[in-house]
Structure formats: C-alpha cells, structure tokens
Amino acid sequence: MVDLSVNLNGLKLKNPVMTASGTFGYGYEYDDFIDVSSLGGIIVKGTTLKPREGNPYPRLAETPQGMINAVGLQNKGVDYFCKNINPKLLKYQTNVLVNVSGSSVEDYMATAERINELDNIPAIELNISCPNVKEGGMAFGTDCTSAANVVAAVRKVYKKHLMVKLSPNVTNIAEIAKAVEAAGADSVSLINTLLGMAIDAERRRPLISTVTGGLSGAAVKPIALRMVWQVHKAVGIPVVGLGGIMCATDAIEFMLAGASAVQIGTANFIDPTVTVKVVDGIKDYLERHNIGSVNELVGGLLE
Amino acid sequence: MLKRFTTDFTVAGIENIDADYILLKLQHPDKLPEINAGQFAEVRIPDTAKTFLRRPISIEDVDYENNTISLLIKMIGNGTRLLGSLRRGDSVNLVYPLGNGFSIEKAGSRPLLIGGGVGIAPMMYLGRKLLENGAQPEFLFGARNAGGLLLLSEFEKLGRVNVTTEDGSVGTRGFVTNHKVLTDSISSYTSLLVCGPTPMMKAVAALAKAAGVSCEVSLENKMACGIGVCLCCVTDTTEGHKCVCSDGPVFDIKQLKW
Numbered sequence: 242m243v244d245l246s247v248n249l250n251g252l253k254l255k256n257p258v259m260t261a262s263g264t265f266g267y268g269y270e271y272d273d274f275i276d277v278s279s280l281g282g283i284i285v286k287g288t289t290l291k292p293r294e295g296n297p298y299p300r301l302a303e304t305p306q307g308m309i310n311a312v313g314l315q316n317k318g319v320d321y322f323c324k325n326i327n328p329k330l331l332k333y334q335t336n337v338l339v340n341v342s343g344s345s346v347e348d349y350m351a352t353a354e355r356i357n358e359l360d361n362i363p364a365i366e367l368n369i370s371c372p373n374v375k376e377g378g379m380a381f382g383t384d385c386t387s388a389a390n391v392v393a394a395v396r397k398v399y400k401k402h403l404m405v406k407l408s409p410n411v412t413n414i415a416e417i418a419k420a421v422e423a424a425g426a427d428s429v430s431l432i433n434t435l436l437g438m439a440i441d442a443e444r445r446r447p448l449i450s451t452v453t454g455g456l457s458g459a460a461v462k463p464i465a466l467r468m469v470w471q472v473h474k475a476v477g478i479p480v481v482g483l484g485g486i487m488c489a490t491d492a493i494e495f496m497l498a499g500a501s502a503v504q505i506g507t508a509n510f511i512d513p514t515v516t517v518k519v520v521d522g523i524k525d526y527l528e529r530h531n532i533g534s535v536n537e538l539v540g541g542l543l544e
Numbered sequence: 545m546l547k548r549f550t551t552d553f554t555v556a557g558i559e560n561i562d563a564d565y566i567l568l569k570l571q572h573p574d575k576l577p578e579i580n581a582g583q584f585a586e587v588r589i590p591d592t593a594k595t596f597l598r599r600p601i602s603i604e605d606v607d608y609e610n611n612t613i614s615l616l617i618k619m620i621g622n623g624t625r626l627l628g629s630l631r632r633g634d635s636v637n638l639v640y641p642l643g644n645g646f647s648i649e650k651a652g653s654r655p656l657l658i659g660g661g662v663g664i665a666p667m668m669y670l671g672r673k674l675l676e677n678g679a680q681p682e683f684l685f686g687a688r689n690a691g692g693l694l695l696l697s698e699f700e701k702l703g704r705v706n707v708t709t710e711d712g713s714v715g716t717r718g719f720v721t722n723h724k725v726l727t728d729s730i731s732s733y734t735s736l737l738v739c740g741p742t743p744m745m746k747a748v749a750a751l752a753k754a755a756g757v758s759c760e761v762s763l764e765n766k767m768a769c770g771i772g773v774c775l776c777c778v779t780d781t782t783e784g785h786k787c788v789c790s791d792g793p794v795f796d797i798k799q800l801k802w
Contacts, residue, residue, distance in 0.1 A: 270772055305593055305596070308768060510597060514550060
C-alpha cells in the first residue's frame with residue numbers, strides 16, 4: 242500500500258494531483274466524467290473583485306503541441322462567486338482553492354479577504370502572473386519588489402494557506418520565488434502560461450484578438466520542468482509544478498525536479514478524465530519502484 | 545443538461561460524399577444516451593506535430609437501433625483531414641453529447657431548416673426529431689454550385705427541399721436569402737432554424753427579425769474544451785460573453801448582439 246498523501250506546508254492533499262485554474266471551471270463541469278473528490282485539490286477559475294467580461298473573441302489558437310489563449314480573466318466577480326457558485330462546491334470532499342487576481346494591490350486584498358470568510362476554502366492561489374490582462378496580472382509577478390508587495394499585503398488579510406502562482410515570463414524565476422517566500426507565501430505554483438503569439442499568414446493577421454496570449458500544453462513542459470527545478474533549489478516552501486503535464490510520467494518528472502504536488506491544466510481539454518489517470522499512474526509507478534510514499538519522489542532527481 | 549460521456553467508438557463506415565466531405569459512421573457497443581438535435585461531439589484527433597486539441601463536430605444523425613452516430617465532416621484543416629484518413633475498424637474517442645441543441649417544442653408546426661456548407665450537418669437529425677414531434681419540417685440549402693449540395697435525397701425523405709446556388713446551376717440563383725420561401729413566404733413558417741456561415745446566418749436573422757419569425761442559429765466558434773471551462777469560444781450576447789460550447793451552440797437571435 243503506497244502513501245499518496247502530501248502535506249503542503251499545512252495544506253493536506255490526499256494525493257498530489259490538482260487541477261490548474263482556468264482549465265477546470267468550478268469542478269462541477271467535470272462531474273459527468275470523474276469523481277472530482279478523488280483528486281488532491283481543484284483550483285477554480287481566476288476570480289477578481291469586480292465582474293470581468295474578458296477579451297473579445299477570438300481567444301484561442303492551436304499551436305504545435307499546445308494552444309495560446311487570451312481569455313482575460315472572464316469571471317462574475319467575488320461576490321457572485323461567494324453567493325452563487327461556492328454553495329455548489331460544498332459537496333466536494335477535497336481541497337477547493339480559489340485563484341485570486343486583481344489589477345491593484347487593494348483589489349487583491351479585498352478579494353482575498355472575502356474568500357477568507359469561506360469555511361470550505363482552505364487556501365487561495367494568488368495569481369500574479371496572468372499575461373492576458375492590460376492592468377495588473379503579470380505586471381505584479383515580473384518584478385521582485387511588486388511581487389513581494391502584493392503578497393505581503395494579501396498576507397495581512399488572508400489567514401489560511403497562501404499559494405502564489407508565478408509567471409515564467411521573467412529573467413530569473415528563482416529570485417521572484419524567494420521574494421514571495423520572504424513576503425509570506427506558504428507555497429508557490431509554477432508556471433503560468435508563457436507569453437506567445439500566433440499568426441495567420443494567408444490573412445496576415447494575428448489569430449487572437451489581443452495579438453499575444455498565454456501558451457500552454459505539452460510544448461511548454463521542458464521550460465516548466467527547468468523552472469520548477471530552479472525554484473525548488475532556491476526556496477524552502479513547497480513548490481507546486483504545472484505546465485504541459487499530459488500523463489502520470491510527466492507528473493512524476495515534475496516531482497523529481499522538486500514539485501511536492503502538481504496541477505493539470507490544458508490536458509483536461511483533451512481528456513476530461515486525465516486527472517484520475519495521473520493519480521492511478523503515480524500509484525503504479527510507486528509500486529513498480531517499491532517506493533512507500535509519493536513524498537520520496539520530491540526533488541529525487543539523481544544529478 | 546443531458547449527461548455527457550467520454551468514450552471510444554469504432555469506425556463502422558466512412559463515405560466520401562465529395563472531394564471535401566466525409567460522412568463518418570461511428571458505432572458504440574452499448575446503447576447510446578439521449579442526444580438532442582444540434583448537439584455536437586468533441587472528436588479526439590491523432591496527436592501530431594500540427595494537431596493537439598479535439599475538434600468540435602456536429603452530430604449529423606443518430607441511429608439508436610445500431611448504436612451509431614454519424615458525423616458530416618468538411619476536411620478543411622490538419623485535424624479534419626486526419627479524420628478523413630480513418631479506416632473502418634479504427635477507434636475514435638468522443639466527448640459527447642455537448643451543447644444545448646435546437647428547441648424542438650418552440651419550433652412550431654412548420655419550421656424551415658436552413659443550412660449552408662457543412663452547416664447542413666445538424667439538419668438531418670433535427671428534421672427527424674421534428675417529424676417525430678409532429679411538425680412538418682421544410683429545408684432550404686445554399687451552396688456555391690450543384691456539387692456543394694449534399695445528401696439531398698436523404699433530406700427529401702423528411703420534407704420538401706429548396707435549394708439555391710451562387711452560380712445558378714441548380715435551384716434559385718444566389719444566396720438562401722434570395723429564395724422565394726424567404727423573400728415571399730417567410731411568415732408562413734413557425735420558425736427558422738439555421739446553421740451555416742456567419743454572414744448567411746446574419747442575413748437570415750435580419751429577415752426573421754423584420755418578419756417577426758422566431759429564429760435560432762447554431763454558431764461555430766473556435767473552441768478548446770467543449771464543456772464551458774476554457775472560455776475561449778465566447779460570443780457576445782445581451783447578457784455578456786457566453787460560451788458557444790455550453791450555452792450554445794444554438795442561440796435564439798434575440799440573445800445575440802446581431
């Protein structure tokens with residue numbers, strides 16, 4: 242009997258598999274396909290203080306082994322979430338995290354404060370890395386000082402587990418990770434999408450309305466792995482790895498590079514049952530290699 | 545919402561309708577679930593250097609006796625061309641049935657089903673469902689030329705078929721909006737149910753609005769997930785951005801900002 246449970250600095254997961262924000266809706270969209278409660282956790286859609294309509298269509302381009310999106314944090318705002326969506330999440334016997342975004346430090350604080358009141362939500366993922374909004378978003382996460390400032394401000398009002406989602410669109414992600422750790426983050430998750438672009442040569446036009454957008458999918462995995470490895474060596478808090486995980490082997494690679502848990506994103510669009518397959522695959526791997534606990538994989542790369 | 549599944553089908557038949565179109569018949573070992581007319585499937589595409597996401601394809605017809613779903617596919621891109629290379633016996637994974645579908649009850653006793661290009665796809669199953677419900681469906685199809693009018697003899701079994709071609713090779717010359725069923729007798733229909741290129745649907749919607757006839761259109765935005773989570777396929781509605789995959793693909797034109 243292998244032990245799949247993970248303790249992320251106080252946040253207990255029954256297994257290391259979570260879902261990435263923006264790829265899993267609010268969980269219930271997947272009820273027809275999987276038992277959502279069997280996952281380690283789900284991270285629901287990016288939530289902001291005020292409702293946001295997001296960017297104009299088209300928002301999507303398929304790229305080699307990946308996709309570029311420019312949704313722009315479309316959501317109905319934190320009040321709507323608390324009143325209308327959260328009651329539907331009470332049924333899940335797993336960790337439900339809310340991804341919190343904003344365009345000012347005050348926005349982040351006010352949203353986090355509202356989520357703090359929800360007993361069923363044990364943690365937030367602070368999104369300082371969305372590449373698809375004009376103000377805020379990634380701007381907070383690409384500079385050590387602004388990243389530390391927003392994390393410190395939210396830390397004051399948010400009393401539970403604070404996970405901070407990092408942007409890969411930086412020169413040195415380990416420095417940003419150290420800055421948010423010092424500012425009070427309980428864990429970091431990485432990577433958010435890579436800023437990318439796609440062109441229709443025949444029409445000489447960009448394929449998405451905002452010209453640039455966030456690249457995700459299998460194509461980004463080597464970059465995400467490298468960054469997880471770098472951040473794991475730089476910080477003492479747990480690292481949650483994501484970026485192009487398509488199967489259990491990918492997830493195990495992230496854990497060997499230093500991730501204590503993983504998130505699965507774009508792969509949900511290709512196989513809505515992929516998350517449970519990854520849980521089963523990790524279990525098989527541990528049994529095959531005679532490893533008692535999944536935690537033994539973390540940072541277990543032989544260099 | 546109808547329960548959705550992700551499951552493997554076997555290719556029971558693949559028919560080349562013309563150079564650009566195939567009719568793919570997919571069989572399942574078990575009884576098929578309830579499927580609404582106008583719903584679609586997200587079809588898994590073989591993983592290649594140029595294909596990654598599933599492709600949303602309208603359900604053309606459902607044969608409950610043989611547990612078979614038919615998909616009419618226009619081979620226009622890398623993904624759909626790969627589907628064209630499938631062979632009998634191959635396995636294909638679907639996530640289905642997705643989206644809302646056309647309103648059978650609201651359509652009334654004399655609906656006109658209008659299709660252009662690959663937009664004729666949902667009209668076969670829709671016509672059948674309407675007939676079952678006691679309505680008398682009539683069809684109007686538009687194409688560039690006679691070769692672009694597909695499956696006409698099949699549609700004729702379900703109701704009267706009117707056609708237009710841009711080159712005038714068969715039927716009325718011009719677009720569907722030039723046909724006399726729309727120019728002269730639009731008010732004799734209880735509803736217009738439309739699927740085709742956006743300019744065609746917008747032109748029909750304008751006529752429907754002017755004549756005060758109920759009109760539903762099926763949109764075909766680019767999508768990734770098919771289940772309302774990625775928020776990529778949105779269309780602008782009177783209530784803000786809505787997902788074509790989960791709030792649509794069928795919308796009453798009153799909901800759209802057309």
